[in-house]
Amino acid sequence: MSRPRKAEDPTRWPVPCARCGQHHQTVARWPDGGICGYCYQQAKRTRGACACGHEGVLPGIDEGRPSCRRCSGIQVNVDCRTCGAEEELHSGGRCWSCVLGLTVDDLLADPARGTISPVLLPLAAALKTMKRANSGLTWIRQKHVTAFLRNLAATPEITHESFDELPDSPTRDYVRGLLTEHGVLPRRDELRIRYDNWAAQAPERLSDPRNRDLIRRYIRWHHQRRMNHMDEISRGTFLRAKQEVTVAIDLLNWLTRHDTSMSELTQTHLDLWQAEGPTTRRIAERFLKWAIKTKAAPSGLAIIPHRRGTSPRLPKSAQDEALRSVVNAEGIDNRDRAAAILILVFGQQAENIARLTWDNVSVTEELVTIQLGTIEIALPEPLDQPWRELAANPRHSLTASHPDSNWVFRGAAPGRHIHPGHLTQRLKRLFSTRAARLGTLHELTKLAPVAIIAEALGYSPTTIERHATDSATAYAQYIAATKAFNDRH
Known part of the structure; x- marks a missing residue:
């Protein structure tokens, strides 16, 4: 990840960078001029295909297009001494991936034998082949993670029971998840x-x-x-x-x-x-x-039950405004947009949204459909756009947590979907998910029969019937109030 830029200082660095035009310290002089440290790092991380056909790091700029070292005449060391790949180097002339691999081999090696136990080889392979090696190295070099992995390497037998005996910690749960996701430990209902x-x-x-x-x-x-x-x-x-x-x-x-x-x-x-x-x-x-x-208490006793229908509902006007904001406002994550659409348009619960898999979603060039109940529902433009972008760029795909995950909304925990509470919290800045869901169901029951809504949205008919009753009651009260007003005037 790029370092955040400090404020430029024209007094100290009067000559601006030839690329970004800001006044920072010049660290290199290339054919296009003096280059600041920020643009230097960005150039080493720019990858693609040059006009000459070379694929790899493209530090130069030729007629507005990134170009390779040969075409641009730029001399910069991006050749890994271990694997030979063109990559940004971390240390010792090695790229991030090779340094990560050496670190993993060191931490997971059994101190008694000097080699990695066969049972831990799948975990080692998953960590070493992460697409974003810098994130993996940052995580693994935290003191508590390093200590945990060293202890894991020396553990005689790796089982769920041996993990249960360890102190409760996020690192323990995360590593357990990795071991489960990569077949070292069997899956269990956590x-x-x-x-x-x-x-x-x-x-x-x-x-x-x-x-x-x-x-x-x-x-x-x-x-x-x-x-x-x-x-x-x-x-x-x-x-x-x-x-x-x-x-x-x-x-x-x-x-x-x-x-x-x-x-x-x-x-x-x-x-x-x-x-x-x-x-x-x-x-x-x-x-x-x-x-x-069970005869533990006398019969005939009762507690006043919770009265349904007392929770606040988002009014139709507020729902429409929230949907416009979700679709049009900038700075909203595509994952949040996709989830918000399911709540505002289809009245879905956060827990059901979190459990969606790509088996429930179909994305083609012509159409995006989602199966919430027993019926596939097509998303019209522009409601389909967040789903298209989410399918093209799923979250958490660059670490070892989700090698083959089918979850639409992947979570931070290995192999698991996003926590519904976390999803609700993310959407809280946009609208109240509960009020929006209840408001949507309230409006939908005015538009279609109970059985059709229940089948399409995956709700029980009893739940939709209750919302339909509330909707009819509200409508009857509106009619009565209107009639009374007309009678008085």
Whole structure:
């Protein structure tokens, strides 16, 4: 990556650079004039095909076009002493890729044997063949990464279990992801493991030890039992399960402070507990139903459920303005544009957007289509443009994290899609994703039958029916208000 330019200094460097015209220190004199350090570095990184047919580094400029060293007469050392390729050199006459390769060989070599263990060869190959070697070298030379890889090289057996025993850290998780993505470790459901580990510690937060067995049974027979029937745990399931257990623990600790057990629970207790705290206490409804079903709590108790339809919706005018901004404004990443279109036009959830693969998207010269439900939906111009650019230049394609990834929205973690929360946070500066999604569904139910919308967008008919009911209610209220106004006037 290019260094940020300092402010030019005409007093100290009165002669401007022949290429950029700014006043910086001259580091080379080429046929076209004195060249500053910034343009010198940029010239060494310019690659392509010269008019003479040579392909490689093109440091010169001939009639406005980049040209090779021979055609331009520029003498600059870009020949790697190790691989012989024309590349920007890092140190010792070696290019970035060769220096990265030597660094990887040094760090992953077993200190006892002096060679890399066969099990780590796929990881070593992936790191050494990164398209952006400078990024790999910057990452690998961080002290904590260097130490981790040296310890990994000396580890007798590399398994998920041996990784679990290491201190929790982003480096551990990232290297585990690399090992999984490149076939060293088998794939496993990391969210399931994270929940199991979290759930094992959660009961310790109960102030009364007698309630710990109750929470353990609730976790085991309500949440983990349900998760065992899933092929993979979604982020939503993971977060809901943690929140429901957390709120249940809050209820039990509140009862303990009031010298009451679950078997002595009354509706008065529930009403008081709910009134004293945040609206999230309504989430304890599922725990209460489970406790009643298992005879841990008296029957007939109830928690006031969350009232649907109370979340704010982005008005149609604001949605239109947000879409115009997404399509026309400059400085918005193509990935953000593509995701924003799915929310503003099709009411998609961030979690579903994050899980899209290129199997769901078709990009041809004539048409871009996306399959959200069971129907392929064509994107008209200019809504198709961000998707075309995203297909041509997928993110995270220059590191070892995504060698053959099929995710449309690739994440920073190896082999994984973007975190939905991170995607939502990126779009937050443009609009509220939840309000926009609800506003879109509210408007769509005015335009087409429930069954068609549900099938096209991948929603359940019940969800779309609820939005249709809200939409019809709002429309009826509008008609009634209009009639009353006309009657008065």
